[in-house]
Amino acid sequence: MHIVDGALSGPVLISGAVLAVLGVGIGLKKLDAERLPQVGVLSAAFFVASYIHLPLGFSSVHLILNGLIGLALGWVAFPALLIALLLQAVFFGFGGFSVLGVNTLNIALPAVLVFYLCRRGITAYSDRTAAIWGGIGGGGSVALTTVMVAGSLALSGQAFWAAAQITLIAHIPVILVEAFVTGSAVLLLRKVKPEFLQLSETWQEQRYG
Amino acid sequence: MVNRFIYCFCAFIISISSGAYAHxxxxxxxxxxxxxxxxxxxxxxxxxxxxxxxxxxxxxxxxxxxxxxxxxxxxxxxxxxxxxxxxxxxxxxxxxxxxxxxxxxxxxxxxxxxxxxVVSRVDIPSATPALTAQQIEQAVARQIKPLRQELAAYQAKANLQNVLGGIGYIFGICGLGIWWQNRQQKKAHMTNSHFQITTSHLKNTIKEHSGDECLKP
The missing domain is CATH 2.60.40.10 (Immunoglobulins)
Incomplete structure (x- = not known):
């Protein structure tokens, strides 16, 4: 998921950085001080997730979690993911500093889109519907990210379709695992800790009386 | 039913993950x-x-x-x-x-x-075969190759200290944010109460001086 230093052209790097700064700005504006600890926990979860490789067949996958982060945080996903990506670059050497903006945009923008697309779904009355929408959000955000990664590479001169196909096919297992995990997480959070998903008290009363 | 679904799910994932991606x-x-x-x-x-x-x-x-x-x-x-x-x-x-x-x-x-x-020196007895510098370098390179591979893999591997360090940083940044927010709130509270004190003080003064001659119409 992380594009490395040197793979992208200058204009792509600069426009990525500008858009990421805009996103982070909106996120910081929308950031509610009381939710800061939650933002930190999700940022840490993203940071660690890419370190834990789960063996799967001949290869290994790791969770990306940007769907879940988007559903819980909305625009605040931008600053949360920026910090996690920065630390991944420092500690693990994933990605790099010049591509930090593009990487943040590629991972955080799908998270925000998922927030707007699946938000209504996960507040649905039925648990099953909510879990399915959570799954769509989890898998969809990873799929969107792969398309954006392929897009960034295409804008820098690589053939878009070839790159998009390769990354998308390679990430099918991740998309499925992510959909499964996010769907289950939504289901659990709705029951145990609805405020984690910013579900209001009126919703809780309506849902559980 | 559920078990079967999970089984199929896992089998499907294993069958398609052919190791095309890595970090x-x-x-x-x-x-x-x-x-x-x-x-x-x-x-x-x-x-x-x-x-x-x-x-x-x-x-x-x-x-x-x-x-x-x-x-x-x-x-x-x-x-x-x-x-x-x-x-x-x-x-x-x-x-x-x-x-x-x-x-x-x-x-x-x-x-x-x-x-x-060929670096065939005169003082080397002819019994030992003369080695070219290149041959020696090749032999040494072959010997240390596994070491180089291991070292490169080791360097690329993130270790537990790094993970813990990163988590620490994230929580530290959050702590800073919360501290900053608290400070802002406290400041806002202080100026607010200060304003209240001044207004109440003003009211008292007006009351005290309401009997004064000069203030009477």
Whole structure:
């Protein structure tokens, strides 16, 4: 998921950085001080997730979690993911500093889109519907990210379709695992800790009386 | 039913995850005389695909030539100039390895000497076979190759300290944010109460002086 230093052209790097700064700005504006600890926990979860490789067949996958982060945080996903990506670059050497903006945009923008697309779904009355929408959000955000990664590479001169196909096919297992995990997480959070998903008290009363 | 679904799900995932993606690109490049040998792969142990193009440039971006990845992610190149060599391997999907070989590691064979340039010294007894410098370098390189591979893999591997350090940083940044927010709130509270004190003080003063002659109409 992380594009490395040197793979992208200058204009792509600069426009990525500008858009990421805009996103982070909106996120910081929308950031509610009381939710800061939650933002930190999700940022840490993203940071660690890419370190834990789960063996799967001949290869290994790791969770990306940007769907879940988007559903819980909305625009605040931008600053949360920026910090996690920065630390991944420092500690693990994933990605790099010049591509930090593009990487943040590629991972955080799908998270925000998922927030707007699946938000209504996960507040649905039925648990099953909510879990399915959570799954769509989890898998969809990873799929969107792969398309954006392929897009960034295409804008820098690589053939878009070839790159998009390769990354998308390679990430099918991740998309499925992510959909499964996010769907289950939504289901659990709705029951145990609805405020984690910013579900209001009126919703809780309506849902559980 | 649920079990069967999960079973199918896992089987499906295992069947399609053929190891096409990984995270970090690692590689190394070494010179034996003017014979350059390098290898490229991913941090999870997969090597670059055979047939991948390796472009060779100098420090100014001028092309010096090209070669291809062979078996096990290895590639070979014969240097013809003693200058900085950069080996750029594009393994698609944004995985680009750029390996640097400094100029001083390349020793071109002497032009005047015969091919192979045998270092047959007079004082060596003829019983021991004369070794060329190149042969010695090759032998040493072969011996330390596993070490180099292990070292590269070790360097690419993130360790537990790094993970814990990163989490610590994230929580630290959150702590800073919360501290800052608290400070802002306190400040707002202070100015607010200060304002209340001044207004109440003003009211009292007005009351005290309401009996004064000069204030009467």
């Amino acid at each position: 970090n690109v690692i590689g190394g490049v070494y010179a034996i005389g003017n014979q350059v040998e390098g290898e490229v792969g991913f941090s999870n142990g997969d090597m670059a695909k055979a047939g991948t193009l390796v472009q060779v440039e100098n420090g100014n971006g001028e092309r010096l030539g090209e070669t291809q990845i062979g078996d096990d992610g290895m590639f070979f190149f014969t240097a013809s100039k003693a200058e900085d060599h950069y080996f750029v391997v594009d393994m698609s999907s944004g995985h680009i390895a750029r390996l640097h070989l400094p100029a001083d590691e390349i020793t071109l064979p002497e032009q005047t000497g015969s091919a192979g340039s």
